[in-house]
Amino acid sequence: MLIPCPVCGLRDQSEFTYGGDATIVRPVLPDVDAARWADYVYDRTNPRGGHQEYWHHVHGCRSWLIVVRNTETHDVSGARLIGPWAGRESA
Amino acid sequence: MPGFRLPQGGTRVDRTRPLRFSFDGAPVGGFAGDTLASALIASGRTVVARSFKYHRPRGIYSAGSEEPNALVTLGSGSVEPNSKATIVEAQDGLRVRSQNAWPSLAFDAGAVNGLFSRFFAAGFYYKTFMGPGRAGWMLYEPFIRRAAGLGKASFEPDPDRYETGHAFCDVLVVGGGPAGLSAALAAGRTGARVILCEDNPVLGGALDLEDRIADGNSADWLFGTLSALNGLANVRRMTRTSVYGYYDDDVLGAVETLPPGSQARQRHWRIQAKGVVLATGAIERPFVFPGNDVPGVMLAGSALAYARRYGVAVGGDVVLFTNNDGGWRTALALSRAGVPVRAIVDPRSQAPADAAQLLAEAGAECLTGHVVTAARGGTALKSVKVEAFDAGTGKTSGAARDLKCDALAVAAGWVPRVHLASQAGAPPVYSEAIHAFVPGAPREHWMAAGAIRGTFDAEAAAAEGERAGAEAANASGFNSFPGIPQKKPKDGGAAQRTGAMLPLFEIPAKGKAFVDLQNDVTASDVRLAQREGFESVEHLKRYTTLGMAADQGKTSNLNGLSILANARGVPIPAVGTTRFRPPYNPVSLGALAGRARGGHLAALRRTPLHDWHLKAGGLMTNVGLWHRPRAYMQPGETLEQAYVREARAVRASVGITDVSTLGKIDVQGPDAATFLDRVYTNTFSTLPVGKARYGLMLRDDGFLYDDGTTWRLGDNRYLMTTTTANGALVYQNLEMLLAIAWPELKVSLASLTDQWAGVAVAGPNSRALLENALDDMDVSDTGLPFMGVKAGHIGGIAVLVARLSFSGERAYEVYCGSDHALAVWERLLEAGKAFSVVPYGLEALGTLRIEKGHVTGAEIDGRTSVQDLGLEKMFSAKKNFVGKPLALRPALTDPGRKQLVGLRSLDGISISSGAHLVAGPDAKEPGRSQGHVTAMCFSPALEGYVALALLERGRQRHGEKLFAADPVRGKHGPVEVVDPCFFDKDGNRMHG
Amino acid sequence: MAEYSVFSVLRHGLSGNRGWKPAWRKAEPKPSYDVIVVGGGGHGLATAFYLAKEHGIRDVAVLERGWIGQGNVGRNTTIVRSNYDLDENQKFYEWSMKLWEGLSHVLDYNVMFSQRGVLNLANSPSQLDQYAERGNGMRLNGIDAELLGRDEVAKLCPGLDVSDNARFPVVGGLLQPRAGTARHDAVAWGYAHAADRLGVDIIENCEVTGFLKEGGRVVGVTTSRGSIRAPKVGVAVAGNTSEVLRKAGIEKLPIESHVLQAFVTEPLKPLINCVVTFGGGHMYVSQSDKGGLVYGGNLDYYNSYAQRGNLPVVHEVATELLACFPNVGKVRLVRSWGGLVDMTMDGSPIIATGPLPGMYLNTGWNYGGFKATPASGWCFAWTIASDAAHVLNAPFTLERFHEGRPIDERGAGPTPRLH
């Protein structure tokens, strides 16, 4: 399987670590509600089909990405950068 | 007369270069270019193997990788079992042995199974071998295991070298037949980078079994095409290279077998393509009839291959049995090649007039409207039984007659090699035109061309290949080379090769008729499975083992399906087919492992002091990928004596140890302090520059994650240290938080683990040692107070010195650039001479920390909470940080949980690491486990054995007497539960 | 007399094997049952069997989307063991081991349970201590465990590299002699056969399309073959749990579905006599009765329903196999497959009532589903029959995650791929 890193280009999956479901929303730190944190930490929709997921190009540029991938076909339809440089790549 | 070498012919053999190998000790002659199979046939051999279950004598059945019978063991020493004699190139002096036969191939005791085969029907072993008693199966298993299996593998390490390679191309063409060659040429002419892979040593596929392609001579066509390919530098031809797996995103796995005499045996290729043309061809289909496994029965196309490629006749008296016109052309070609063809048997009433007449002239009897209802012979075919057949009723009729013969060539049509297509696409689709499965819709970027699509005519296949190659190149962004004739494939490409085939594959006749020759699965096994309800293809496969042998059912799957379909009374498409998975052809484990063998299994991380440790007698051990010294052994010392000596020296005077493996992360930026306040359970924004603080990290779920000291080097710069084990993970996790949780923070991280070497200097004389060593630093308690950090020099080398203590002694950590580590280390030893400084290793390090009750990965094991380890004081109530909300859950703070305690041995015997804590004094009645030992040592400070443990409600149980149960080591000893800090509880020595 | 025995094999053999009955009936769905079990895999079939045998509940339907045993019971490396680290897992898997012993007789079907031993290689001194800790826990729970030194390991495994020039030298190992392997498909067929003979309806090609609810209570299912009612509906669909429960309105679970590859080589004469696991990485290998080396290792590490893996793991696992057994370099891989495994947030399973009234959940089998089959079915049947967990599966609740009571065998935390 290949992942199109927006920084490095098309690379083999083995250069990345998988970060799991990217649709779950991490509570912001002031939020100390255990139930909301537990939802975030433990609960997944785990869909068959389209899946937005985090990947870390840990053996490449070390960027964290959101990859859109089909869990049934492994078809990767896109990847975008997240973090401070997201949307400011041209800077 | 069995097989023999024809007076002339053989495009692949060089009759001027004879060679000789041994088969079961007997010499076998051949020529350069022979396969083992062609030489064995030429030598008159009929039996070359014994079958899996009934140990029936088996001969060579095919001329390719579809071979079900002729599996042999090669070489001596590190032998290669289960090799297909049909694809192994004969080599002078090679040692070849038969398999699965005892005492000998000619007389195999296992053949007795055949007599009882009626009791060994499909699945019989699920119904018996159960008793007597509970251990039932264990009584029989040893015998069954010995009877099963084919070749014997060696117990010697495989000394051969296996290499790896990565290849990239715009178009990968799999298969070097007419379709593949045309595809490679067409794609190559567009300028695309092309790789052409072919299993065999030579290109051309089955073209050399055709006389003509289009209106020209096929040899000329091949020569022309190959020379055209030669002219294209962008086309890379890889023969002897078998593409076995089609993985996601058009990444394919292939194994290249290097010619004999190469320094490596095989090379694994990872091929990443933009587009793929699958031109993998087809396999000839056999008939199912009684005795169809007798040595001498083989595929007709293969018989022709032996004649044309190797100048070998498969028999002196050949009968050919077919259900289509192609079989007649094969018969004619055999006859013309000098192979005596005695008769052609065809269930159809009409034969192709031209071929029939020519064969009749050649003296062959043409038995149309007939079928072979039995093949007779034990270790060699003696005759076939022929009966009249009525295609209308599908029944045999009239008198049977025996035809004497020593070879029966069967030709029941062709089965496309859809395996790779199926790996990377929808299930194969049944084609009524060829009565076989063709590729389904692609999931990856491939196109199929030629016989794999049922286009058996060479010209039509070439045209398809040409178009597929051009289209694949276009799809990869290369425009078609102008002026390529874009021929449309002729209709009825199938008919061209097979004629009006009569879809008769199983001959109605009584007797043992095999479907899967390698696993000895018969037609009646298939029917039995169906009767017992194993109706789905997968159930059939698993219950009968049909198609699950090393040949992966290449010659048996389709016949099995059609018999199942008949038994169920449904059309074949309704039965469906099984999904093909990698590998298409067997792949050696050596090729998959490549050079990652022995010491190369994984990279070794070395600290800058690695060589010094080795020279000093360091007993090295793996810590993750690092090598670290457990202790520096002196002659005659045990490990315990060594570490006790080292630890004692530290407490008595001073020692130094290599802590370079600690994870170190440069945390920089205007928001560095805010960031650390969020990731640590305690506060770092208040830490003054030039000070260090011990920090604790939690996982999101509130359990302990990692710990270490972090030093503030500037307003916006910290040096974070982590445990050796978690360095990379913590770094990655911090990057995750900055990317996902707090992208607004201006913080940059960089790993400095390799930049800084670290040396801990510990002991009452550590300060004096440093005063000797340092050029320019005041390390007095005022100059460098506890937890202070300062920059200075040792012998002109810039160092950072932090006053930290893991040992509980006055201690310092000296950091310097890794390239200076050895110099600094040696200067420290020099400066410590007066105090008889010792280097100490991991075990002493552990001993010193156990005496102090400091925790490490043994206690922070991913399951412990802040409270478990008594670290509440590190848990800030004022601020929020990662893991806090879930760390406050009652389950994590429950006082009933296992808590950190110290243990003191009460019998003077060591407390085993890994022992469990129980109440029972008697090893035979220990009672339940209440906790376990995480770390133990002999404490020089206490002159006794002590340990740390996690114990239920431990903190309330100090003073209690328990027993350390270690049944797996046969130990059971009394211990007293004590405070985890054994030594200098108020820390005078550390601050002192 | 048992339907299957050496005598019946002889009798039928003499009559051309014409007389065998189907191993299980091709049952037609009835409009209603006492219990519906969704999922005709090992766990679902075992559940139905124990409902009938242990609790006298025979009006049971097992609904299978395709053919029974098409899931992980037929896609695993056939290892059976109870050498776990945590008390909860030790007790549960040891009960499974006890059920495995003699299972063939109970089912009147030979599942070829081979107690050849499972050997965990320790590739560092600290790992040997960890195995000692595990082994001691097992022994205190009455489970067999032996700590072996390097020489004993070498004697047990001819061909194993115990040399010092190995990258991660073998220092010893933990052996569970009673552990071993079983013939995976036969487990599904055996439970199906035995359940069928007790009156259970096994209904293949019957996909559950939805759940019938009355007042928030599950009262049955809709299927590709019509609606079927039952006051109790158990779900045992492993990797498909999230998708199936979605049909009941349950959107999120502490589960991710991953692909786990397994591999088998061509058949060889006896070479490896016990199950061996590698401590320097993650690899397990045994030799099937047919002679093939059956081996596997890590997940492919990303959510997947594809039952298809990729090259990195193919290389990694073969490499670790050769690190243990450098003598099998010339042995060839002939088949590989991908299992769809239901990984939980702590690596341990879920067997519980709920999450809806009338519903019962059996999932989260991670790497451990096959060996668990008997105990899983036994405990799930108990839970369904008595509307409460048995003491053995009481810890394996769905709520334990939110409550902070994970059963985290590896201490890897809430990251499914790491368990």
Next chain:
Amino acid sequence: MAERLSALTHLASAGGGNSRVRLSEIRPGSILQIQAWPETAVTVRRVIAELLGTETPPLGQASAGRGVTVAAIAHGRYLLAGDASDLVQKFEAALPSADAAVSDISHGRVILRLEGEAAAEVLSTSVALDLDLSEFPAGRVAQTMIHHVDVLIHRRTETHFELWVLRSFAESLAEWLLDQGLAFGIGAA
């Protein structure tokens, strides 16, 4: 000032100097990483260009000036290697933390030089990157793995590659490359 000790003291002993491909070590005076903030990216590029007298390369490329190499390896992130031993101080002085983070990794990285007609072939045994000149021309840099070890690959010319690797892995990587290169008659210079 004590002399710096190479992580590859054993490399030279591998021998076999004049062969189709040679492995050797480069010992720059300074190696550093500079990470700009999104809003200071322009400033940082300017400062790099000014201090080194070479233009700052675009992402995925390296530019080589007099005794110095700059590689752009991620957004706003640059790796620098130079003969001078004071580059870190220079850049720390020129780039306050409001502008960028400067990390000294002079001792933390080893730069291997793989040179010769077969250099690309040797790399291709272990690197899942297309090293064809059309895809990976001179001046390209890529971070990837060689046998699970992180490396930065910088192609200086068709036949000259430089591999940046963490110091602790350097000896292992060198051993691996020397083994992979056997078929090509690799040697250490």
